[in-house]
Every structure is written in structure tokens, then in C-alpha cells.
Amino acid sequence: MPVLTVLYNHTRLEIQVDAGSTVLEGLRLSGLSHHADAPCGGNGLCGKCLVTVSGAVAAPDAREQALLAGKSERRLACLARIEGACTVSLAEDDGLTVVENSVFRFEADGKRRGLGAAVDIGTTTVALYLYDLRTGVRLATASGANGQRSYGADVISRIQYAMEHVDGLSVQTAAIRAQLRQLLREACEKARRTPEEVTAVAVAGNTVMEHLLTGLDPSGIAAAPFTPRSLFGESVSAEEYDLGTAPGTALYIAPCVSGYVGGDITAGLMAVKALEKEQPILFVDVGTNGEMAVGDHRGLTCCATAAGPAFEGGSISCGMAASPGAIDRVWVEDGALRVSVLGGGEAIGVCGSGLVDTLAALLELEIVDETGRLQPADEAPGAYADRLEGEGGNVRFRLSGDVWITAEDIRKLQLAKAAVAAGIETLLEHQKILPEQLGAFYLAGGFGSYLRPESAVRIGLFPAALLDRLQVVGNSAGAGASMLLLSDKAGEDLRRTKEQCTYLELSGMAQFNNAYMMCMMFE
Ligand code: FES
Secondary structure, three states, X not given: OOEEEEEEOOEEEEEEOOOOOEHHHHHHHHOOHHHOOOOOOOOOOOOOOEEEEEEEEOOOOHHHHHHHOOOOOOEEOOOOEEEEEEXXXXXXXXXXXXXXXXXXXXXXXXXXXXXXXXXXXXXXXXXXXXXXXXXXXXXXXXXXXXOOHHHOOOHHHHHHHHHHOOOHHHHHHHHHHHHHHHHHHHHHHHOOOOHHHEEEEEEEEOHHHHHHHHOOOOHHHOOOOOOOOOOOOOEEEOHHHOOOOOOOOEEEEOOOOOOOOOHHHHHHHHHOOHHHOOOOEEEEEEOOOEEEEEEEOOEEEEEEEOOOHHHHOXXXXXXXXXXXXXXXXXXXXXXXXXXXXXXXXXXXXXXXXXXXXXXXXXHHOOOEOOOOOEOOOOOOOHHHHHHEEOOHHHOEEEEEOOEEEEHHHHHHHHHHHHHHHHHHHHHHHHOOOOHHHOOEEEEEHHHHHHOOHHHHHHOOOOOHHHHHHEEEEEOHHHHHHHHHHHOHHHHHHHHHHHHXXXXXXXXXXXXXXXXXXXXXXXX
């Protein structure tokens, strides 16, 4: 059996693999696959699982060559087949940052002792917050890319992987539990404490993430009527999760409302005190799913739309996470297009906030028209003709260096923004609430934290009337999980929040479908 050597962060791991297996299969066996992107779950469709490989690997076949599109110095992990001893180098650092939730106050009711860990399990990133349970002081945080990312960038591809592979569920459960163990160890080291001092864990994630964590089959969520196996909201023993915590540690999993509105949303709604509001509020969390809720002390109505990975750079030709080398800001200054790059230096891609800025700027410069068409060089304003290449559906615009935006990228962003905008519009209309009547608009999640609101309005992601009500709340799911750890009252509030949530199923709703078509247009 050939030996695959994996190089990552000054570590060197050697494992034996079957000849003919793909590099991605080898990485999954190595336990380091969470440092490798595989947005389409290893199905050879997205062309994004790029890795540097040397040694005995079969030459790229026609399919891989087409997807590589000239990026000859790297290979696609899910298509490159191992023939003999070879070495794969993984990107040193995910460069992902903990999305802050500093707008929240955490009060301990002093009834607990020891340490507690609050965990937000996002589809893309996982964040863990370590607390002193008696004082409520946050001692440390740790985060990373979700350990399941080599099984797909969004919940649908992860469910699909669980359904199509014998061990498809168990490997994802093992990956996320291993990651929680690792993050807990990391946070404890930072705080000079030990996992054995941890007596309580609270987890908030979307419904699919909570299924994968607990090892429950999520396949019922993949198709109508989108039925989950559980809506959680209970404490379980942390024993079987093998987190290294104190004996008798309870692990609480935040309650979900439906297959697509999970514990991350109920925890977020509790954290912003939605049920204490006199005036209705709108809460939106844009990630690979667009989850949203509207309401006040009388009750909340929630829904979810499939935004897809475009806003996180997934499925976008030069898309990437918000890490060093990503274009994160784009603006027009004196008629000229300007960009900023995370960490400075050469741009290697563009992240979510940069993509929304780009689309807003290209609309402003009339390089993209109201239908979302990227103008070819001979039709675009003269000043930008030299940055445009191609014809028809293959037109592309050079943003900076070798970072391009294609007509297809614009289309994917258009679909994602239409899904979120139509969701907001349908939810408000269904509840007969005008944007002007809202007391607050809470924008949660990583993407929401870095998004420039003016650009979001320019592309029509949300109506301008919401701008002066906007409150960016960061990782509200992590905040809700933290509050749960520290006080009984938060537990009560969360249970009541879940009970007061009504789910509105948008799929098949004529009102939503019409709004979606209308929201495809740019003003
Ligand atoms: S092409 Fe390899 S994961 Fe998509």
C-alpha cells in the first residue's frame, strides 16, 4: 500500500492508503481533512479542492484538466488518484477569525461551579467560548473551519454525503466531535486550565449540524416535508462525546424550530431578547442558509431560504474565505475602482463582503445592468473596457491582479441575494409588517459582521428602510449558548422562545416564488 504524507502546520503525518484512492479519501483517513476545502463534497464538480501534491499521483484526466482551467501547479484532491508514495501540503492556516459577539452582556447567576464551554457549530466555522461559570468571565476562545468541510460546503451536500456513503454519517459525527475536543483543549491551554474542570457544555447549531453532532440521520431534512429526527432542546450526558470533561458533565443542545431553522437561530433570538420587544423586530442570519424571523413579545414567525455558498465565496470562481489575500472591500473613488486586501499584499481571491461590494460597484459603474448581465468590453463604459474579456456568458471582469469576476459568478450572487431578499419580503408581508414599523433589524453571523450595509442595499439584499434600524450582532448563536451556560433564566427564556416560534415554509409558496423572480432584478 502506498504511503501518503500529509504536511500541515509544521506537522508531518504518514498514512497507508489503497492504491487508486483519491488524495481527498487519503486526507479523510488522516483526520486532517478539515484543513482541506471540498465544497461539492468531493463530487468533482466545483473545482475548489485545490491542493499541492508531489510524488506518484496519476496524471489529471480530462475532467480534472477542465476543472483546473490552467491551474497546473495544483491538483484537485477529490480527483487526483494515488499510485505510489506521494506528499500533499495543506494551507498553513485557515486564517478564519472568531466572529465576535461583544455586543452582548453575559451574567452568571452564580449557581454553578467550574468551567463551561459554549459552542456555535456553524456549517462553515465552529467557535468555542470558555467561561468561569461562577463569575461569568470569558477565559478564552478557540475556533476553526468546520471539521466536516471536506464532506461539502453546505448542509445539502453534507446530508447527501451521509446518505450516499455507508459510513457517511459516522465519519461526519466523528469529525465534529474530534474538533470540539481539539477546540476545548486549545481554549483550556490558552486559559491555563484543563478540560477536566469543565462541568457544562452548551451547543447551538443549525438543525443539520445538531443531527450530525448527535449522530442522528439527517436525510429526512433533505426533501419535503423536510422532517428532522429531533428538534433537540434537551441535556444529554457528555460522556459519549469523549470531550475529556469532568464526569457527569451535561451537554445541552439548543432547540430547533424546524429542519431549516435551528438552535443557532433560537439561541440568537433569545440573545437579542426578541420576546421582550414591544415593537416587532427582524432577525436575519445570512450564511449558506438564509434564516430569518420577525415578531415581538406576542410571538415570532421564522423561515429559511437556500442562499447557497456564494456569499461565503463558495462556488465563485475566485471566491475564498475571509482570510489573508482575500479582497474584502471594493469601492468607487473619483470614478476609479479601488480594492483592499486582507493582510495587505497581492490579492489571491475575493471573500463574501468583497463580492457584495464588487457587485454594488459594478452596478454603480453600469458594467452590470439591471438584469444582472455583465457587459462585454464593447458595450461597457470605455474606462473599463480593458478590464473586460470574453463574449456572452463567458464575459469576465478583472478585479485586481489575477482575480476575476465572471458572468456566472454574478448570476450565482444574484440567485443568493434574490433568495434572501424574497425571504425578508415574504416574511414581512405575511406578518403584515412594513419595514418602517420595525423597531430593530438584527443582522447576525460571520457574513453579516463584515458586510457593508450600503452595498447590501445597493444590490437589493435588504430594503434601504432597514438601514437606520440595523444592528450587527455577530455570533448571536454563540452568545445565546454562552447565556445558557451561565443562568437558569436564559434556559427558561430559550425554551419560551422556541415555543413562541412558528415556522413558515416558503417552498411551494406562490408569494415567495413571485417575490423571488422580482428580487432577481437589480434597481
Ligand atoms: S471538485 Fe473536488 S470537492 Fe469539488
